[in-house]
Amino acid sequence: xxxxxxxxxxxxxxxxxxxxxxxxxxxxxxxxxxxxxxxxxxxxxxxxxxxxxxxxxxxxxxxxxxxxxxxxxxxxxxxxxxxxxxxxxxxxxxxxxxxxxxxxxxxxxxxxxxxxxxxxxxxxxxxxxxxxxxxxxxxxxxxxxxxxxxxxxxxxxxxxxxxxxxxxxxxxxxxxxxxxxxxxxxxxxxxxxxxxxxxxxxxxxxxxxxxxxxxxxxxxxxxxxxxxx
Numbered sequence: 001x002x003x004x005x006x007x008x009x010x011x012x013x014x015x016x017x018x019x020x021x022x023x024x025x026x027x028x029x030x031x032x033x034x035x036x037x038x039x040x041x042x043x044x045x046x047x048x049x050x051x052x053x054x055x056x057x058x059x060x061x062x063x064x065x066x067x068x069x070x071x072x073x074x075x076x077x078x079x080x081x082x083x084x085x086x087x088x089x090x091x092x093x094x095x096x097x098x099x100x101x102x103x104x105x106x107x108x109x110x111x112x113x114x115x116x117x118x119x120x121x122x123x124x125x126x127x128x129x130x131x132x133x134x135x136x137x138x139x140x141x142x143x144x145x146x147x148x149x150x151x152x153x154x155x156x157x158x159x160x161x162x163x164x165x166x167x168x169x170x171x172x173x174x175x176x177x178x179x180x181x182x183x184x185x186x187x188x189x190x191x192x193x194x195x196x197x198x199x200x201x202x203x204x205x206x207x208x209x210x211x212x213x214x215x216x217x218x219x220x221x222x223x224x225x226x227x228x229x
Contacts, residue, residue, distance in 0.1 A: 002163035003212045004192065008038035011186050011214040015151055017044050018071075022107065022147070022178040023051040023061060024154040027079070027223045030171030031060045032153040032188040034216040040064055046071040050107070050147055052100065052174055053077040054084045059221050065093075074147070076100040080223055099127065102144055104177060109146035111180025111209070116145045152182020155218070156205070159189040160198050163207030172204060179205045186212045 005011040012035055015021070025031030036055075039047075040063045047070050054073055055062035062081050064070050072094040078084050087093040098106065099121040109117055118141035122128050132143040154175040157168035165187055167175055179185045187205075192215050 001161050001195075002207065002210055004161070005186075005212055005214040008034040008188075008214055008216065009041065011035060011188075011212060012038045012042060012153075014184065015039065015042070015044055018046045018048075019044065019151060020048040020149045021050065022149040022152040022174075022182050023049060024152070024173065024175035024178050025055075025060065026052050026170070026173035028055065028060055028221050030155045030167065030173050030175055031055065032155045032186075033060065033218050035153045035186065035188050035214065036060060036063060040067055040069070043067075043069070045069045048072040048074065050074040050103075050149055050178075052103065053079040054081050056080045056223055057083050059219075068092075072096070074098065074103075076103045097127075098144075102127075103147075104174065106144055106147040107174065107181045108177040110148040111177055114146055116143055118143055147181060149178075149182050150184065152178045152185040154179045154185060154187050154205075156187050156189045158191045158193060158198065159187055159210075159213050160193050160195045160207075161213075162195040163187070163210035163213060164195075164198055164203045165189070165205035165207075165210060166198065166202055167204050176204050180209045182209075184211045185209055186214065188214050188216055190217065191215070 074096045128142040156165040158166045
């Protein structure tokens with residue numbers, strides 16, 4: 001049995017100033033909405049956040065950004081967030097942009113206990129500046145170090161009380177690899193069921209990677225809603 005928190009505030013109570021966080025999601029899909037809001041309300045600052053992108057101006061990680069709680073952002077996409085763009089250009093936030101596939105592999109490697117790996121992505125660009133470049137079979141590869149975090153905040157559709165997680169379709173995105181790479185992983189889930197009721201073959205994140213659960217409904221906003229007349 002894993003702790004099941006009664007509120008988002010209780011779930012993030014361990015997170016303090018200066019923490020490094022991995023936050024699942026891609027755009028606004030599969031983000032731990034309520035845990036992020038709880039961090040905003042908690043007022044923790046000087047956070048290093050590892051995530052694909054930084055939400056939008058008024059939702060997701062954009063709320064932390066707007067509140068000046070993020071000191072450093074490690075991601076792959078500035079995206080739809082104008083405030084993120086403004087802070088980057090003004091030098092108010094430190095940003096480490098990484099090719100999306102490399103970011104995913106850095107997180108996966110961290111969860112697998114692999115300290116570093118070579119990849120061709122970024123060779124000959126600023127991405128490779130200051131990093132070891134080595135040749136294999138006549139092709140150059142850059143050395144990328146794995147990522148781990150003090151906490152990983154992920155979003156799942158279903159969990160059992162033991163902490164096994166199932167994600168909904170594309171909401172898997174960065175969630176499984178980040179769940180494995182967090183020293184403490186907190187899962188915001190839509191449904192918690194009794195242990196033993198989930199099909200083992202359908203589980204995406206085994207319970208060994210999860211330290212706590214919080215059940216919450218999501219607004220599931222859309223980044224850019226386009227409709228026809």
